[in-house]
Amino acid sequence: MSYDEAKKRFRGSISPVITPFHQDESIDYVKFQELINWHIASGSHGISVTGTSGEPSSMSIEEREKVMETACKTVNGRVPFLPGTGSTNHQETLRMTKAAQEMGADGAMVIVPYYNKPNQHALYKHFKAVADSVDIPIILYNIPGRTAVNLEAVTISRLAEDCPNIIGVKESNKDFEHVNKVLLKCGRDFNLYSGIEVLCYPMLAIGGAGHISATANVAPKEVADIFNKWEAGDVKGAQDMHYEMMPLNDVLFRDTNPAPAKSALGMMGKIEPVLRKPLDVPSMEIQEEIRDTLVTYQLIKEDVHTI
Template sequence: MKYEAAKRKLRGSIAPVVTPFNESGSIDFDALENLINWHIESGTHAISVTGTTGEPSSLTTEERVKVMEHSAKVINQRVPFVPGTGSTNHEETLYLTKKAEEIGADAALVIVPYYNKPSQHALYKHFKAVADSVSIPIIIYNIPGRTATNLEVKTLAKLNADCENIIGVKESNKDFEHINRVLLNCGRDFLLYSGIELLCYPMLAIGGAGHISATANITPGKVAEIYDAWAEGDVKRAQDLHYELMPLNDVLFKDTNPAPLKAALGMMGKIKPVLRLPMDLPSQELQNEIREVLSSYVELAPEVPAK
């Protein structure tokens, strides 16, 4: 099979890296490079950018291309590269997915279009057109809590049957019955990734290929180790990590991702804690809570006094 090698390679923790900004709001490419190198050194299995955690809706199409191109150069094939190329606009999705192929991405992560609430038939036509436009693997990204549309299992199964290069799905879906039925209907070799932090370990138990977890931005080594421990048969270690990370997972989602995440990375000295409006940092009360929880997991940079 043409995509069997890709299926073997695209397993583990695919870190959805944030897009760092300078105080002016411009993209901080130096910080992005440092983050990617830190991830690879920490054991992250693959890198993704410009997915939900990368604030793609706050970037222009040109900026998304620049982030993808810069990331590909920094990664330099050390680990697989899976940029997010989806949009609510069909032509933009086609353009970005083709760009991903041109720069040598190992796969493209394509989100269910958000806001416009397409029918299942329209979703099938959209994803089939995207898959047909490139030869690289496609991983569909289903996150109904943010797109207002759930890609039904029967639609996904039809896409899998009709498009050889649709090889997996990131399920940010809290309906665990739905998730089980993905592998039942798409086949056990279909790549199933968790996009819900508390389901990263449980999804491995039913045959998942790994996870695309925002928490990997904070503790990349531990998030990767959940997969490594499971793959090595160390179930207890995987379970221990699952519960160890739960308080961190909880606090990082008390406001809309990636706002708490960027606040946390700022506290770690990894980035400037800047988002573009209409996104913004969490309340000071939540930031204090994030700092308290974070201190149990990582070393924090000294606090900068408020001016």
């Protein structure tokens, strides 16, 4: 598959699937596979794992690679598979991105290194080295709220020009002026994905390729339908879905992602709502709000209780 073909294929709602754990915090691979199959059956256009929602910084490298491999085999080519392979450590990022290629992933999503706060030239060198190390498509992942540094549009443009396999960026960035400049500088055939739930529809309107939204963990069909309606030319329908999803988006970010999503999935009977330390479940007050919202969306029955 050429990089131009990848740009056309990697469109829509790419679900950033959570990593389910047992009560002892070991990975529940059975539930993990069930979640992936549910996402695909619900109409998700792609699958990503070991991104922010997957708690990768709480896993060992070996665990991350096993989760990626399990997901790759489960997806089995039904939709594009784009695992998160980034780390705060450059050599680890190279290792996991190469592993993604070797296991047959369709591409890789590589986060801006967190905690280190590299400057723009350092970010360019980091991402170029990663892109040069593989032949698969690379999606950059810009999330300044987590990484403490913004990957500037001019740096993204420079990387896209110098690395033909860098075909897009996930922008978890509330600065809508910035994301407009990304497409202006990179060209409108560059794949722009929203990682901010309230911007999933607006980014489609400026030429985005889709979204990678944590809300898809709880409502994969509805999140995919925002893209489906837009793609079909049903602008009002896409707008309606945008506003319909806002209360659910809000409640799923009352606490640090993926804690609310895992609580919701626990109430829905999909997983044990376990997070690895230092994360923990939301307060009872937030859990009650999550429960009431899920009832409103008819995702659970009224007799379901909090965890």
